[in-house]
Amino acid sequence: MSFKPSDFKADLFKVLSNPVRIQILDTLRTEERSVNYIAEWLGIESSAISQQLAVLRSRNLVTSRKQGNFVFYSIRDPAIFKILDAALEVFNNHLVDVRDALQKLE
Secondary structure (H helix, E strand, O other): OOOOHHHHHHHHHHHOOOHHHHHHHHHOOOOOEEHHHHHHHHOOOHHHHHHHHHHHHHOOOEEEEEEOOEEEEEEOOOOHHHHHHHHHHHHHHHHHHHHHHHHHHO
16 A cells, blocks of 8 residues: 555645644744643633644644643644645635625625
């Protein structure tokens, strides 16, 4: 059984299909963070954040390190932000198209 780039991409997009996971990745954009910090910043229970971080870690998108009673997470490969930024650009382009269409209706 071979693992093709298209399989990897499809799996990556499945992981990125969860808005909380995307928010977590964006929270880690500048520096490593603890589960508690991420939970507080996003206003989500720390147990839910831990579940989503486990998914991200299982796909090698984040890495963790333990310091005392705290676990800190960071991005394994910053190239993930190119994907997230490209998705944001597509979203913004779509909004421009929608705005233009609405203006034509007025």
